[in-house]
Amino acid sequence: MTTNPRPNRAQQTTLRAFLKNHANHAGSLLKMSIALGTFNAVLMIASAYLVARSIHLVMFQQAELATITPLLWPLAALILARAMLLGLSQRTSAKAALKIKTAMRHTLLEKLTLLGPSYIEQHGHGATLNTLHNGVEALHDYYANYLPSVAYSALIPLAILMVIFPTDWKAGLIFLFTAPLIPFFMILVGHQAEQLNQQRWQKLAVLGNYFFDRLQGLTQLKLFDATKRELKQIAKISDDFRHATLSVLKIAFLSSFALEFFATISVALVAVIIGFRLFFGTLDFATGFVVLLLAPEFYLPLRQLGSHYHAKLEGISAAADMLKILNEPIAENTNATISDHSPLKLECIEQLQINNLNFHYPNSHEGINDINLTFAGTGLYAIVGQSGAGKSTLLDCLLGFNPQVISAIVVNQQQLTQPDILHWQQHIAWIPQQPTLLFTTIKANLLLAKPDATAAQLAAAVKQAGALEFINALPNGFDTHIGEQGEGLSGGQKQRIALARAFLKQAPILVLDEPTAHLDSQTEQQVQHAINEYAKTHLVIVIAHRLNTIKHAKKILVMQKGTVIEQGRFVSLMQQQGGLFNLVNARSHRND
Numbered sequence: 241m242t243t244n245p246r247p248n249r250a251q252q253t254t255l256r257a258f259l260k261n262h263a264n265h266a267g268s269l270l271k272m273s274i275a276l277g278t279f280n281a282v283l284m285i286a287s288a289y290l291v292a293r294s295i296h297l298v299m300f301q302q303a304e305l306a307t308i309t310p311l312l313w314p315l316a317a318l319i320l321a322r323a324m325l326l327g328l329s330q331r332t333s334a335k336a337a338l339k340i341k342t343a344m345r346h347t348l349l350e351k352l353t354l355l356g357p358s359y360i361e362q363h364g365h366g367a368t369l370n371t372l373h374n375g376v377e378a379l380h381d382y383y384a385n386y387l388p389s390v391a392y393s394a395l396i397p398l399a400i401l402m403v404i405f406p407t408d409w410k411a412g413l414i415f416l417f418t419a420p421l422i423p424f425f426m427i428l429v430g431h432q433a434e435q436l437n438q439q440r441w442q443k444l445a446v447l448g449n450y451f452f453d454r455l456q457g458l459t460q461l462k463l464f465d466a467t468k469r470e471l472k473q474i475a476k477i478s479d480d481f482r483h484a485t486l487s488v489l490k491i492a493f494l495s496s497f498a499l500e501f502f503a504t505i506s507v508a509l510v511a512v513i514i515g516f517r518l519f520f521g522t523l524d525f526a527t528g529f530v531v532l533l534l535a536p537e538f539y540l541p542l543r544q545l546g547s548h549y550h551a552k553l554e555g556i557s558a559a560a561d562m563l564k565i566l567n568e569p570i571a572e573n574t575n576a577t578i579s580d581h582s583p584l585k586l587e588c589i590e591q592l593q594i595n596n597l598n599f600h601y602p603n604s605h606e607g608i609n610d611i612n613l614t615f616a617g618t619g620l621y622a623i624v625g626q627s628g629a630g631k632s633t634l635l636d637c638l639l640g641f642n643p644q645v646i647s648a649i650v651v652n653q654q655q656l657t658q659p660d661i662l663h664w665q666q667h668i669a670w671i672p673q674q675p676t677l678l679f680t681t682i683k684a685n686l687l688l689a690k691p692d693a694t695a696a697q698l699a700a701a702v703k704q705a706g707a708l709e710f711i712n713a714l715p716n717g718f719d720t721h722i723g724e725q726g727e728g729l730s731g732g733q734k735q736r737i738a739l740a741r742a743f744l745k746q747a748p749i750l751v752l753d754e755p756t757a758h759l760d761s762q763t764e765q766q767v768q769h770a771i772n773e774y775a776k777t778h779l780v781i782v783i784a785h786r787l788n789t790i791k792h793a794k795k796i797l798v799m800q801k802g803t804v805i806e807q808g809r810f811v812s813l814m815q816q817q818g819g820l821f822n823l824v825n826a827r828s829h830r831n832d
């Protein structure tokens with residue numbers, strides 16, 4: 241995982257512009273929320289006038305209840321309207337934030353899909369998850385609270401000044417000169433707080449990566465008796481994070497205290513001056529009382545801006561991580577987007593070609609070179625080679641996980657482009673070495689491939705994968721809940737569920753990585769038979785080690801050091817005594 245240095249001034253401007261641009265996803269909702277909030281403030285000013293007038297009538301003109309009733313009714317209506325406006329405005333801004341967060345997650349996921357799994361591996365699953373989840377969540381307060389409060393801090397004091405100046409210009413002047421104190425102090429502490437908050441986010445990303453890694457490898461850590469050591473390390477990283485959080489909180493408390501202090505002093509100053517003027521009779525009670533009622537309301541939006549300043553810091557720090565993902569260049573065709581409207585036409589696969597495929601991992605010489613292959617629409621193709629020969633890399637490129645080289649793939653004479661990737665992937669069923677099974681029932685896991693599958697289709701696919709017997713033997717059959725990553729099932733059982741899911745999808749291309757690795761010899765035969773049957777009508781590409789798989793292949797592709805060194809049928813390749821011959825011999829020696 242890499243850590244971001246603190247963004248400089250130009251980058252911060254970019255981050256603010258980025259957050260502002262994203263507000264456009266719910267621009268009208270945000271504007272509506274601000275308009276409702278501002279209208280609420282206008283009603284507040286009107287109710288202050290009504291309250292002051294009523295009290296003035298009662299105290300100085302001994303007015304009866306009947307005299308002030310015409311003032312009290314509108315006052316009650318104003319109070320009710322204000323409560324409704326406040327609720328509506330908050331609801332609208334929350335809705336806007338939700339819309340923006342959804343759009344942001346969508347944009348990030350699209351970009352991550354384009355960048356492929358290698359980007360996530362390089363930057364850490366925990367850190368990426370942190371950006372996608374905590375980062376996007378941190379934007380909620382930014383859009384729902386901070387942005388509206390920026391608008392209120394300008395609009396509401398302005399509205400109050402507009403009515404105070406004609407009423408009592410001296411009080412207006414006090415408001416005018418004390419108001420800037422609050423934003424000034426906020427900017428002063430904000431700079432330091434921004435830096436500390438950025439550091440806090442970096443520490444959170446490190447913590448996320450560390451937790452994710454250790455949780456995944458918990459069993460192995462236990463076996464190596466390394467849990468205590470790791471716990472110490474986790475405690476240390478958590479402590480670093482705690483210190484970083486406390487530093488931010490210290491600044492936040494300090495700034496809130498200062499803002500409250502300035503606001504209170506300003507209100508007190510107005511109150512003292514009004515008091516003196518009332519005492520010396522240079523001001524009438526109703527005017528003085530209106531000013532006193534409006535004084536706290538004048539500073540309230542500025543105080544709220546101060547209390548939401550933390551949301552701004554969080555938003556900016558989270559945006560830095562997001563922008564890093566979104567600005568990550570894709571080697572070729574950087575303007576490409578993933579589209580649901582791919583021009584690719586694929587009713588069935590007649591031919592699949594890989595032309596001049598060259599791929600290298602970022603900052604590394606490792607990868608695959610000069611791959612040129614042709615696959616027919618049906619048949620079993622086996623990819624073999626020593627560990628590190630480039631088999632998985634080749635499959636990753638074929639599956640569109642490395643979008644920058646997608647144009648090397650030609651299907652039915654159509655060259656793929658980046659917008660085709662999603663559409664292309666829908667035509668492939670893929671079973672990696674460790675297939676993903678979700679924390680739900682077996683049935684739900686199977687239906688992921690074809691949500692509308694009938695019970696008969698489900699049973700047929702499961703039977704074909706040799707999984708029907710063991711699923712039926714489970715206490716709840718298809719409704720048995722399995723843990724995360726298929727916890728509660730054996731390796732072979734997980735593999736067969738994944739296979740059944742692939743069969744259910746009936747994709748024209750089935751790609752498998754070591755499909756029989758975890759199976760006993762009887763199940764291996766069953767599964768191999770099922771794969772061979774599927775290959776009669778579909779294209780099956782498999783990374784294979786077992787002789788059984790290789791022998792039945794229509795073509796074997798032998799890889800070495802990132803290139804395909806030979807290809808052909810088993811018997812002829814063995815007769816050539818080349819790469820495959822050496823591999824088979826080395827393996828049989830190992831087994832001896």
Ligand SMILES: Nc1ncnc2c1ncn2[C@@H]1O[C@H](COP(=O)(O)OP(=O)(O)OP(=O)(O)O)[C@@H](O)[C@H]1O
Binds near residue numbers: 601626629
């Ligand atoms: N994310 C990565 N970053 C950098 N290099 C990588 C990455 N993944 C793989 N490699 C390198 O690329 C080469 C090909 O790896 P690949 O995983 O494709 O081999 P393989 O034939 O599938 O190996 P195995 O049979 O052990 O799974 C190896 O030298 C490997 O070290």
